Amino acid sequence: MAGAGGEDKTKVERLGYLGLGMMGLPMSQRLLEAGYDVMVWNRSTGKATALVEAGAKLAGVPRDVAESADIIFMCLTDAAAVEEVVFGSDGLATVAGAGKLVVDFSSIHPDAARAIAARLRLANGMGWIDAPVSGGTVGAEQGTLAVMAGGDAADVERARPYVLAMARRLTHMGPSGAGQMTKLCNQVIVGCAMAVLAEATRLATNAGIDATRLPEALAGGFADSIPLQLFVPRMAQGIHSPPLGHIATMLKDLDTVIDVARNTSSPVPMAGLAAQLFRLAKSARGADADALEIYKLSAAQNR
Template sequence: MAEASKANPQGVEKVGYLGLGLMGAPMTRRLLAAGYQVAVWNRSLGKAAPLVEAGARRAETPRDLLAASDIVFMCVTDATAVEEVIFGPDGISTAPGAGKIVVDFSSIHPDAARDLATRLKAANGAHWIDAPVSGGTKGAEEGTLAIMAGGDAADIERVRPYVLAMARRFTHMGPIGAGQTTKLCNQVIVGCAMAVLAEATRLAVNSGIDANRLPEALAGGFADSIPLQLFVPRMAQGIYAPPLGHIATMLKDLDTIADVAQATSTPVPMAALAGQLFRLARTVRGADADALEIYKLSAADD
């Protein structure tokens, strides 16, 4: 914590959050509730306004956000969006970064994470942690997220208290890129689970039994899981708002899995099939539809 103490003599660092979407907004609220000083930035000002009212300070640009913060957290759509806020005009890379850490909660390709980290360190000296999250909007609101991280061990420990204001679990998986690879493993399981649970729910409905009772009936057995308990009732009852995650986001991750699997000679037949189902869901339901609308693919009247 030597660098942290130098940046803030009280030992409590100033933090920033960039990207105030489905995940970023509730995660920022948890930082504010924990009593931290938080600066925020979002491309559309409307998403920042409620957080400013809750006590955050609005930064004018990503550059301003890093200048005002010791640690910057970030959650944006994809690697293109990360590139823009880091290296675009008035991006994070244009502010002095020595002794500061950027923690990227976005889900991007492991190679992209390593490339961005190297370039940012060369540009302004800031350190990088790739720390994708799992747990959806519910986990973000309740502070029960699982976060898997890649980066330097000292950096991980420095940001840990702040991350644990937003998450239940924060696991250091290895060097930069390891967090993203771990998230891909997570998405193999989640993407396939959504597809399989959609089949089970449809089988129940088409067979005339109450699909809403599947979580109760299967609780404690080998089929029980958080996805079973959370996803099946939403599918059975047609609850898709607010979305737990978008079809486009899941498909992006499944496509990245396919790319990494090819590079590492890893067979992923189940994840590949899930990717094709979500590609079809995107065509039928739209990119911004809830990922659980994959359930609708199996019924002609949906």
């Protein structure tokens, strides 16, 4: 069978994907488009309909995926969801796991990633890579995600061709937990950027400047960035559907940053302020609102 790009492989492994949310659905779709055999599972089966129509096999419980697949990808909401899928009554830990590998795209605490990896290896010998992603739903749809991985180098190389069917870049950052730690650094930058860009966009709007032209005006200068080009037009025009990411997700990650910073004596004043702004946004706009609605916090009451 040919894999991504049509090249012949001496061994093309059977794949599974658990969690078909905003990221998991387009990522698993790209695996199917690359010609791989994929078994999928989601708590609400309706989300799998389009994938099944495209050729995916549907599993009833996570255990079914673990029994069928050699490499199991997953992208879940938080550490509690990961724990349930791995160690629940029908979880990954209930099957013979020697030779199998889990690649977890979820964003969870580095300590949780290390603990889950060690516990699963002890339970059934299954390998684990923590591999959170950056690039949002647009990156998932276009295959331009950046993936930062923690785990055994040989496991990362084993997973690389399949990950690169879903992403532009896969960087091995070190042992277990290193991928999650790198994602936290990413979220410091992205979370603070959202807050700062919301401030700049509001300043332009209140001063009578067309904020939608800021990306054009600042392109190529020191203020230029992917967040500037992507976020500011959406803020200024009120484009929040589909969301690029949920407020609750960004707040979860920034709160994890603060916890790790406390344990490592690392000052994170900017990330701490961004977390408080997202906490306000969660209260004002709702947990599932687009993270870019942080811009609406500064709107006058009559707007």
